[in-house]
Amino acid sequence: MIKITFPDQSVKEFEGGSTPLDxxxxxxxxxxxxxxxxxxxxxxxxxxxxxxxxGTLVFHKWDDDEGKHTFRHSAAHLMAxxxxxxxxxxxxxxxxxxxxxxxxxxxxPGGKVITDEDFPxxxxxxxxxxxxxxxxxxxxxAKADALKDFQTKGDNYKCELISELEDxxxxxxxxxxxTDLCRGPHLPSTGYIKAVxxxxxxxxxxxxxxxxxxxxxxxxxxxxxxxxxxxxLVLLEEAKKRDHRKIGKDMELFAFSARVGQGLPxxxxxxxxxxxxxxxxxxxIQRKYGYQQVITPHIGNKDLYVTSGHYAKYGKDSFQPIxxxxxxxxxxxxxxxxxxxxxxxxxxxxxxxxxxxxxAEFGTVYRYxxxxxxxxxxxxxxxxQDDAHLFxxxxxxxxxxxxxxxxxxxxxxxxxxxxxxxxxxLRDPDNKEKYIGTDEHWxxxxxxxxxxxKEKGLNTTVETGExxxxxxxxxxxxxxxxxxKWQLGTIQVDYNLPERFDLEFTGADDKKYRPVMIHRAPFGxxxxxxxxxxxxxxxxxxxxxxxxxxxxxxxSDKYNDYANQxxxxxxxxxxxxxxDDRSEKIGRKIRDNETKHIxxxxxxxxxxxxxxxxxxxxxxxxxLGTMSxxxxxxxxxxxxxxxxxxxx
RNA sequence: GCCACCGUAGCUCAGUUGGUUAGAGCGGCUGAUUCGUAAUCAGCAGGUCAUGAGUUCGACUCUCAUCGGUGGCUCCA
Numbered sequence: 001m002i003k004i005t006f007p008d009q010s011v012k013e014f015e016g017g018s019t020p021l022d023x024x025x026x027x028x029x030x031x032x033x034x035x036x037x038x039x040x041x042x043x044x045x046x047x048x049x050x051x052x053x054x055g056t057l058v059f060h061k062w063d064d065d066e067g068k069h070t071f072r073h074s075a076a077h078l079m080a081x082x083x084x085x086x087x088x089x090x091x092x093x094x095x096x097x098x099x100x101x102x103x104x105x106x107x108x109p110g111g112k113v114i115t116d117e118d119f120p121x122x123x124x125x126x127x128x129x130x131x132x133x134x135x136x137x138x139x140x141x142a143k144a145d146a147l148k149d150f151q152t153k154g155d156n157y158k159c160e161l162i163s164e165l166e167d168x169x170x171x172x173x174x175x176x177x178x179t180d181l182c183r184g185p186h187l188p189s190t191g192y193i194k195a196v197x198x199x200x201x202x203x204x205x206x207x208x209x210x211x212x213x214x215x216x217x218x219x220x221x222x223x224x225x226x227x228x229x230x231x232x233l234v235l236l237e238e239a240k241k242r243d244h245r246k247i248g249k250d251m252e253l254f255a256f257s258a259r260v261g262q263g264l265p266x267x268x269x270x271x272x273x274x275x276x277x278x279x280x281x282x283x284x285i286q287r288k289y290g291y292q293q294v295i296t297p298h299i300g301n302k303d304l305y306v307t308s309g310h311y312a313k314y315g316k317d318s319f320q321p322i323x324x325x326x327x328x329x330x331x332x333x334x335x336x337x338x339x340x341x342x343x344x345x346x347x348x349x350x351x352x353x354x355x356x357x358x359x360a361e362f363g364t365v366y367r368y369x370x371x372x373x374x375x376x377x378x379x380x381x382x383x384x385q386d387d388a389h390l391f392x393x394x395x396x397x398x399x400x401x402x403x404x405x406x407x408x409x410x411x412x413x414x415x416x417x418x419x420x421x422x423x424x425x426l427r428d429p430d431n432k433e434k435y436i437g438t439d440e441h442w443x444x445x446x447x448x449x450x451x452x453x454k455e456k457g458l459n460t461t462v463e464t465g466e467x468x469x470x471x472x473x474x475x476x477x478x479x480x481x482x483x484x485k486w487q488l489g490t491i492q493v494d495y496n497l498p499e500r501f502d503l504e505f506t507g508a509d510d511k512k513y514r515p516v517m518i519h520r521a522p523f524g525x526x527x528x529x530x531x532x533x534x535x536x537x538x539x540x541x542x543x544x545x546x547x548x549x550x551x552x553x554x555x556s557d558k559y560n561d562y563a564n565q566x567x568x569x570x571x572x573x574x575x576x577x578x579x580d581d582r583s584e585k586i587g588r589k590i591r592d593n594e595t596k597h598i599x600x601x602x603x604x605x606x607x608x609x610x611x612x613x614x615x616x617x618x619x620x621x622x623x624l625g626t627m628s629x630x631x632x633x634x635x636x637x638x639x640x641x642x643x644x645x646x647x648x
Numbered sequence: 649g650c651c652a653c654c655g656u657a658g659c660u661c662a663g664u665u666g667g668u669u670a671g672a673g674c675g676g677c678u679g680a681u682u683c684g685u686a687a688u689c690a691g692c693a694g695g696u697c698a699u700g701a702g703u704u705c706g707a708c709u710c711u712c713a714u715c716g717g718u719g720g721c722u723c724c725a
Contacts, residue, residue, distance in 0.1 A: 114652085116652090116653070200719055200720070201651085201652055201653080201719085202652065203650060203651025203720070203721055204721045204722090205650080205651095205721055208722075210723085214650060214721075217651090217720065217721075219719090219720080258698090262715095262716075262717095305725095308725090309725095314725060317649095335725065336725055338725085367724080369724070370649055371649070372649065372650070372721080372722080372723090373649090373722085373723065375718095379724080469725070470725080482719095487724085519725095553685085555683065555685095556682040556684095557682060557683095558682065558683095583681080583682075583683095584687090584688080585681095585683050585688060586684055587683090587685065587686060587688095590685050590686055591685095591687055592686085592687080593686090594686055601685080605683095607684090615685085621685070621686075623685075
């Protein structure tokens with residue numbers, strides 16, 4: 001007999017060799033139906049793998065992440081089997097589960113290319129195999145045998161993976177006629193999978209290295225119920241409607257023109273209003289924190305970037321230098337603001353009393369992003385950073401860093417960004433040649449970030465190898481409508497640029513010291529930030545930020561003059577108000593402006609014109625009654641105040 | 649940059665296996681209507697079917713190239 005401890009700490013005895021599925025059955029049949037896999041003594045465990053010793057057991061169902069993961073991973077194997085049957089000779093790379101589904105990287109025989117038209121056949125074959133309800137069978141194999149198995153099949157990618165594994169820890173899983181190298185765990189059998197859909201196809205370099213061969217990556221989703229697949233597809237459609245590229249076009253916030261160039265956004269009047277409002281909002285916060293705003297040119301001498309190290313790192317893949325005709329000088333389109341700000345620091349001797357010196361700029365920069373990477377406003381070639389460089393004494397690093405975290409968290413709170421992750425991006429210690437600077441400086445910079453994040457109680461993840469080439473970062477990541485992660489806010493500790501630009505300050509002891517730089521951008525870039533904001537709000541911006549706060553609706557053309565007077569009075573007071581003076585009925589005007597999500601509609605007719613009032617309708621047909629223009633101003637002001645200064 | 653796919657009016661889309669003057673709704677313009685809280689009526693304009701070559705008696709439809717876009721991969725100071 002074996003003693004099994006469950007998560008609620010209860011202990012029960014079962015026969016030796018019982019599987020998690022057996023145990024679940026003994027507890028309750030309904031539970032057994034839902035168990036997909038398990039964790040035994042902290043190890044991922046198949047639901048059908050016997051247990052021969054005492055230990056703790058956790059069941060995994062569709063409702064938890066591990067259960068979904070098992071399900072999707074098994075679906076990837078199912079798809080692999082289908083592909084092998086449909087295209088014999090297919091070679092397999094890796095096929096993991098993802099957050100929403102799974103993929104498999106394959107090399108198809110004879111240069112076969114899969115297209116959308118092949119998806120139904122693959123899905124059909126997958127369901128055909130699923131219905132056979134073949135068990136996923138686990139087998140421990142010796143390294144030599146595993147190698148032989150896959151060599152015989154000609155699966156060189158699998159052989160490469162096996163050769164890197166340790167003998168004694170290798171397992172294979174077989175379902176039906178398909179065997180794969182796999183750590184598991186897997187579903188008991190293919191019949192658990194009731195609905196599948198191949199979602200897309202993509203090229204993917206083997207092992208993520210662009211020097212390797214490009215394999216075909218087939219993406220899919222799988223569910224235990226058809227209804228779940230249907231719901232998932234509806235959800236996808238909904239997400240598409242929130243896409244900032246679509247909303248940006250509909251609301252006339254921004255546009256692109258092939259004639260202007262790829263990835264070069266044109267900010268339209270309404271988008272510009274949003275952007276300027278955000279800029280003013282942040283500038284005001286930064287003033288409170290002692291930042292000084294500067295403006296620097298859009299180009300800079302190439303030597304500036306040779307000094308900073310950026311040219312050596314990115315020069316070749318950048319917009320190429322601009323040559324002056326007579327002096328034969330070279331200028332770069334400014335790819336970042338830090339060197340310019342370093343030069344501002346250098347303008348005069350700095351005392352320890354001057355620090356921290358906080359130089360801020362809404363600086364537009366230009367980077368030659370690869371064409372395949374461009375994406376709406378989230379990845380562009382011309383963008384404006386809400387940049388600042390804090391030149392600090394070493395003893396001030398932590399306090400300044402924490403202050404920046406406060407600014408970012410405040411912005412996120414005001415804009416209701418709740419779903420972010422704070423990512424500590426460190427240097428890859430195995431790839432030091434990708435970075436500049438000494439080990440000592442890196443160690444100091446990294447620990448400064450880790451400590452500050454800890455002090456602020458941030459829930460952080462750590463990503464090795466994601467640091468900037470001159471220093472580690474704390475990045476605030478947010479997801480867009482289709483689940484892609486983007487870096488918004490970033491804070492970076494940098495010992496290197498002060499060194500390279502030979503920055504100094506005089507200490508109390510009259511000796512020279514090196515300041516440390518903190519690079520930081522709470523929005524990251526206005527472009528990306530607005531994009532994510534659009535997707536978070538589905539284009540319904542808060543009142544303080546929305547480009548049109550109210551629209552005046554004259555009942556008929558007779559009241560257009562009065563409507564214009566109302567709008568002028570409000571616009572003069574710096575509210576953003578328009579007039580809908582089309583010769584339409586009031587019902588039509590209300591409908592159209594409701595669909596445009598205008599927060600307030602001011603209906604004016606004979607009565608209002610005579611009494612100098614407006615009839616206020618809040619979006620969503622809430623009638624706030626008739627009031628004077630002054631009272632309406634107070635109403636908006638109060639609401640904006642509430643948005644910008646939430647209680648708690 | 650690499651792989652796959654896509655490109656018809658301002659927007660959303662239709663357009664049979666290549667075959668007459670490429671259609672619709674919304675939007676726009678003009679006229680009528682002057683209206684009280686989610687769509688007034690009528691008329692009109694708008695397209696070198698992304699661009700350029702080619703195949704063909706004939707190309708929106710087939711082929712190639714270029715440009716732009718979409719989903720990934722790689723990259724992201």
